Amino acid sequence: MPERAAAEADTRGLGRVLVAVYAVFAVAATSRAAYQIATDFDRAPVAYVLSAVAAVVYLIAAFAFASARPGAHRLALVACSFELVGVLVVGTVSLVRPDGFPDATVWSAYGRGYLFVPLVLPVLGLLWLRRAGSR
């Protein structure tokens, strides 16, 4: 059924876009977290640890979306869900208690410093997972 094959190819293609964006964010977040923790940890330990957590989640998501292995779909689901909760919680706290975050993290202000991609990305990821899982 050519229609179905086309839809599957489309879904795969979209999945690769997600992998690309997650990979870029994984690199950016990991470098930033490593740099902050290595050079100035005492300045904002909570914020920097959060950055590190976000970096790990992005790395996991990038691999999970790229992998065709059986558990990858669920792993991506967990990663995206965690990420969405993280950006919403950290975003809210960073606005309500800004003194707790003297340095911006990826999730501060709902990812405002990153064009709100950290907010939109997990939503897109979850939508894609739903689409990919329902075939």
Added chain:
Amino acid sequence: MIDGFVLALALACLVLFAAGLLATAINRPPGLPHLAGAALVEIAVLVQVVIAVVGLLTGARVDGVVLFIAYAAFAVVVLPLGALFAVEEKTRWSGVVLAVASLALLITLWRMSGVWIGSDA
């Protein structure tokens, strides 16, 4: 970092970005002209990075050497890696993948010029 050169590079990245989106919009994977353009931009990035490194070695100042080097390293690899990933499996969305890499390069160049102070400030 040479201001005019960086600006031209940034504009080239924007063109690549738009070309990537366009490719997906017309349902074609990135073609040879598109990839050739990306190769040209990559050469220009390498030239800029070499100039910047030479500048650093001869006394130019940056707001964080490690940071600048990290940006430069990323700037060098992002387009080739993105292009490889985009065409490895040619789908309708390959253009967007290349667009993502082009945008990442643009932002990295912007950050590099942001921390670059220069030699005579």
